Amino acid sequence: MVYAIQKLVQRNNDYISLINGNFDHYVAESLWLNEEILKALPIFETVYRKHNHLRRKIRLTFKYLIFDVTNRSEAILVNIIKFSEHIMEDFKDDYMMSCIWQVCFISEWYTDQKLALDLLEKHANLSHSIISHIPTIVQISLRNHQVDVVQRLLEVLMQFQIESQYCYVLMALFNYKLQQRDLRSCSEIINWAVINNVKLPNTLHQKFLMLLLKKNEPIQPVKSPVSTDYKF
Structure with a gap:
């Protein structure tokens, strides 16, 4: 369907094709949903680099695609992290990395939790970006009676001295x-x-x-x- 739209728009309206990045981000999203994540990642990165006005769209799409990343293979997770690191290093945009951190942090698997901690230790500025995810983590965890997750979160906040969030978590x-x-x-x-x-x-x-x-x-x-x- 996306390929058909690409051909149709290219024949009839180059401007619409241009402002929508030739709809390539929709191709990437479709590939991801069809379990072809390794093919989707370079397309997302290309669109992100070429089209400033589509970066917010890619961030939001990534946020909803990443929710089950811990159920994927280790190779896929490594490539997703590399993709996010490229965006961080070249564009100072660590939002997608913060989404990965959230998913890994709330995972039931110790290896994922350890990875979340490793990401904070490796990327100094990431501690500022995860602040926006803390209310979501706390609400979801307490709704599911996972008090240990909130306690672990408080330990991480203390370790990285994110004092602005102490009060919220304790309340x-x-x-x-x-x-x-x-x-x-x-x-x-x-x-x-x-x-x-x-x-x-x-x-x-x-x-x-x-x-x-x-x-x-x-x-x-x-x-x-x-x-x-x-x-x-």
Whole structure:
């Protein structure tokens, strides 16, 4: 279908073909979806280099294609990382690399998690780009009750001194534990924040106080309902 559109537009309107990069990025997307990723990558890179106005489109397409990258072979993953590194080095655009980092970080496989850490250590500026992915990681993980992922994320933030995100992650984790009425975990979160000089909002302390008061409330005995013999 894409090849047919290319031929049709080339015959009838060179301008439309030009502003759409001859629709080559759609060819690359189709190849990727048909399991021909190694053929798709050089096409994506060529379009990215030649057409400034299509770079945002390629970034967004890549974001949605990359979601299952950890289920691919190691060779494919290596080539995807090389493609992203080329874009980083030549255009100072590390968005696609940050997408790879997110997918690897939330993977259940240790090798993928290790790769995510290696990418941060190898590319110094990547730590700034992953900030935009942190809310997504936290929300997805807590929705799936994967508290360990959020805790691991906090460790990474500390290791690379991404202090701007400490508060957000702690608040999300606190609210999750609050919903479970887990007094001990809430207390540990607040203590950790105090020890590490992370200022949490007053509303969070108020929530903790309310939970503490409710936890200490005496249990009221439940009165049995009075039996009534109705005549109607």
